[in-house]
Amino acid sequence: MASTPADRIEQALVRIEKAAAARAYACERITQRHAKLRARIEDAVSSLDALIAREAGAEQD
Numbered sequence: 001m002a003s004t005p006a007d008r009i010e011q012a013l014v015r016i017e018k019a020a021a022a023r024a025y026a027c028e029r030i031t032q033r034h035a036k037l038r039a040r041i042e043d044a045v046s047s048l049d050a051l052i053a054r055e056a057g058a059e060q061d
Contacts, residue, residue, distance in 0.1 A: 003011075
């Protein structure tokens with residue numbers, strides 16, 4: 001059965017909508033992963049700062 005131009009346009013729109021939804025989901029996942037990684041790095045840097053401060057204080061004693 002031959003499809004009409006309108007059918008092909010509708011099918012193309014469905015494919016575009018699926019691709020856009022997949023991209024939005026991927027972007028959201030990346031944003032969430034970035035936020036988690038940033039929090040972990042901030043914690044690690046804070047821990048290192050505290051360790052350096054303790055070591056510097058111990059050297060002065």
